[in-house]
Amino acid sequence: MERSRHAEVAGAGICGLTTAMMLRMGGWTVTVHEQSPAVREIGAGIALHRAAMDVLDHVGVGSTIIETGLDLDASQALLADGEVLASRPLAGVTQQVTIKRPDLIRLLAENAADMGAEIITGSKVVGAEPSGVLVLETGERRPADLLVGADGFHSAVREEIGLTARKQLRSNGASRAIVEWPNHREMVLREYWGATNRVGLVPLSTEETYVYMSGRESQAYGTAIPIDARYWYNLFPGIDEELFRRLSQAEARHDPYPYVRPEKWSMGRVALAGDALCAVPPTLGLGGSLGLRNARLMVAELEETDDVTAALERWEERARPETERVQRWSLFRERMSHNLPGPLSILRARILTRSGGFRGWSRAGRGFDEALLTASR
Numbered sequence: 001m002e003r004s005r006h007a008e009v010a011g012a013g014i015c016g017l018t019t020a021m022m023l024r025m026g027g028w029t030v031t032v033h034e035q036s037p038a039v040r041e042i043g044a045g046i047a048l049h050r051a052a053m054d055v056l057d058h059v060g061v062g063s064t065i066i067e068t069g070l071d072l073d074a075s076q077a078l079l080a081d082g083e084v085l086a087s088r089p090l091a092g093v094t095q096q097v098t099i100k101r102p103d104l105i106r107l108l109a110e111n112a113a114d115m116g117a118e119i120i121t122g123s124k125v126v127g128a129e130p131s132g133v134l135v136l137e138t139g140e141r142r143p144a145d146l147l148v149g150a151d152g153f154h155s156a157v158r159e160e161i162g163l164t165a166r167k168q169l170r171s172n173g174a175s176r177a178i179v180e181w182p183n184h185r186e187m188v189l190r191e192y193w194g195a196t197n198r199v200g201l202v203p204l205s206t207e208e209t210y211v212y213m214s215g216r217e218s219q220a221y222g223t224a225i226p227i228d229a230r231y232w233y234n235l236f237p238g239i240d241e242e243l244f245r246r247l248s249q250a251e252a253r254h255d256p257y258p259y260v261r262p263e264k265w266s267m268g269r270v271a272l273a274g275d276a277l278c279a280v281p282p283t284l285g286l287g288g289s290l291g292l293r294n295a296r297l298m299v300a301e302l303e304e305t306d307d308v309t310a311a312l313e314r315w316e317e318r319a320r321p322e323t324e325r326v327q328r329w330s331l332f333r334e335r336m337s338h339n340l341p342g343p344l345s346i347l348r349a350r351i352l353t354r355s356g357g358f359r360g361w362s363r364a365g366r367g368f369d370e371a372l373l374t375a376s377r
């Protein structure tokens with residue numbers, strides 16, 4: 001069907017830009033509004049699981065992301081003293097691609113522009129009307145067939161039309177930074193488990209490593225920026241002290257984990273996407289997969305009919321149950337990772353190793369990602 005339809009997208013993050021590309025592929029004209037003076041992502045790296053890569057392949061950027069970043073070989077879980085709990089191969093079984101966030105955003109923005117999406121920076125969205133008008137801070141009103149609120153956790157679009165049922169910064173969070181730290185031979189993601197904290201070492205190249213350090217928001221030393229090298233080394237003596245020293249000098253950021261559950265996913269011609277729709281603690285690492293998969297399903301429904309409102313309602317019916325399942329399990333894993341009392345958390349690690357439970361734990365994680373993958377096809 002030959003149609004001429006226009007979409008306005010709020011937010012040029014991972015989800016807004018990828019949604020813009022998918023809409024362009026379906027023949028829509030698209031304008032993306034980014035409040036910042038430039039399209040950019042601050043901070044560290046990201047590990048893109050298979051379901052996220054599936055969508056990024058679909059818009060034609062998957063191979064460039066792998067060339068710019070790294071396709072990991074394997075992952076390992078270790079105790080804080082360095083004892084290996086479990087190892088599992090990734091290559092040939094599933095996929096985790098790591099890349100610096102600024103590189104990812106740059107690639108997406110370049111490709112979206114090449115595909116004909118208009119990206120306007122320094123353009124803040126303050127509201128969206130269900131009849132199909134995006135409202136900018138300047139007072140400008142922009143009519144469209146579809147409005148997408150991909151404006152992140154704090155989403156002005158979601159708040160303005162009153163779709164938020166639950167929006168929460170959790171009592172746990174993570175500090176993140178990139179350091180020069182060599183990765184030789186195999187590219188292996190290593191996650192160290194302490195009582196209520198985790199440290200993940202994620203290779204980005206042979207020379208650079210993305211490190212995340214998670215724990216309770218009430219731990220003043222744990223949330224401190226610059227990173228407190230002594231505090232983290234005392235918790236994780238199995239990791240080279242020099243790594244923490246370098247981290248304490250690196251440009252780092254700390255964020256509490258987010259969680260969002262909207263009342264409804266759309267209203268009239270307005271739909272939510274990405275963290276604005278379904279922000280989740282990154283304990284399964286599936287925030288990107290969820291956001292991208294849902295955006296792909298939305299665009300697929302819109303292809304079926306000219307009735308935007310009906311398509312968005314069908315989209316929610318189809319995509320919401322799996323989304324909420326992944327969110328529930330992410331919250332459960334958050335509690336298991338950070339909220340068990342000390343002795344129980346040591347027991348947790350031991351039980352997972354002795355019974356081969358860790359394999360089940362990581363197989364379950366892969367299962368969630370696979371479910372998102374299947375649904376996106």
Ligand SMILES: Cc1cc2nc3c(=O)[nH]c(=O)nc-3n(C[C@H](O)[C@H](O)[C@H](O)COP(=O)(O)OP(=O)(O)OC[C@H]3O[C@@H](n4cnc5c(N)ncnc54)[C@H](O)[C@@H]3O)c2cc1C
Nearest residue numbers: 011013014015035047124125151152174274275282287288
């Ligand atoms: C600690 C942590 C680690 C994570 N690790 C992973 C991981 O390894 N793998 C993974 O898949 N996911 C991970 N995630 C989740 C992932 O980062 C998010 O799901 C993803 O970045 C969301 O992208 P987005 O485009 O929806 O939102 P955002 O990245 O928040 O982008 C929103 C954009 O909208 C702009 N904006 C906001 N308000 C307005 C406005 N009013 N007008 C115009 N523009 C506006 C913002 O400036 C921004 O550019 C992690 C999350 C956290 C907190």
